[in-house]
Amino acid sequence: MRVVVVGGGYAGISCLIRLHGRFRECQRILVDPGHLHIKRTRLQEIVRRPLEGLREPFVDLAARFGFRMRHGLVDCRPASLAGYSREGRLPLGKRGLAFDFLVVATGSPDRTPPGRAADVITVADTATPAGGKRLLAAAEKTRRGGPPLAIVGAGATGLQYLFELLETGVPGPGLLLVDRGQRLLSGQPEAIRDYVAGRLASAGVRVLSNTRMTSFRGGGRAGSLRVAGPGGRRAHDVSAVMFCPGSGGRRLRADPYGRVLVGRRTLPNVFSAGDAASWAARGQDGRTAQAAVRKGRHAADNIRREVRGRMMQEFLTPNLGFFLSMGPRDAAGWVASPSRVVTGLPAAGLREAIETRYELMLEGIDTFAAF
Secondary structure (H helix, E strand, C coil): CEEEEECCCHHHHHHHHHHHHHCCCCEEEEEECCCEEECHHHHHHHHCCCHHHHEEEHHHHHHHHCCEEEECCCCCCHHHHHHHHHHCEECCCCCCEECCEEEECCCCCECCCCCCHHHCEECCHHHCHHHHHHHHHHHHHHHCCCCCEEEECCCHHHHHHHHHHHHCCCCHHHEEEECCCCCCCCCCCHHHHHHHHHHHHHHCCEEECCCEEEEEECCCCCEEEEEEECCEEEEEEECEEEECCCECCCCEEECCCCEEEECCEEEEEEEECCCCEEECCCCCCCCCHHHHHHHHHHHHHHHHHHHCCCCCCCCCCCCCEEEEECCCCCEEEEECCCCCEEEHHHHHHHHHHHHHHHHHHHCCCCCCCCC
């Protein structure tokens, strides 16, 4: 029995770890073009801690959890998945890679910045030493009286980078926050939105709401960021642009058990998990690390049930909370219910506990098992 997992992000690694714990007799193979598992929910911390602590080599995880590694890219469009399902094989190498079950956990691609993409710093860039150095260099230029550093995208990711930069000594007036929405963190409780807005205002951060980036051209002491908003089209001199617009792209449709749907047809041996998957289930379905971990584990459990002749179970896990990191000693979020808002140092402690829980799982201590 062989299970092949495509994608080594939160969903893929969680699926492999769950299979190791619950279905160890099956052969497990990870397919990914890279060599490192990235802790993306912590990437903003590169401004104050080494990048190495935010990356885990696949070879170490493979040794710890008993799976094999294959490097490669897989076309995961629905029509291609239907073909793999029929053949029970991925087109990798000369002979291909046979499987009994396939789990697609590739994640969603980040949106592409307009204009000259090479001049923009993206979230993916900060997962590399060169990208992190570019962000730190831009922050240093601003700290020394240079032009503002612009952050495009005021979702959780963009805000977390912004607050980390504030912690490093970048002055609030030296940060420009650009967002297409009319208000921050739409969909979150008003108490959280007010808390975050208050922190931004007290720091002196300039916020351009209902504004979209049209282009950016770097060079010399300052680059030119062009935006379009309520005041028309304008240009701003900035030291750099940190581009955090969130994930995009179409998602694979899946049934309530996680099996991929192509049209009205269910692929019986192909499951999906993570940001790239939208399940027709009553559980959480957001593009979040929380959902990715839970869906990866649920796909593993349903594969085990299917092999042992048991009935698969619908994914029912609700959204258990939300936390926005605002530096090492501050955060805002809710737990169990949106009415239970926590802010400040207690929220920072809760968020750190959530991150630690995942990191313990990577070390072989699975505190998710009872949930």
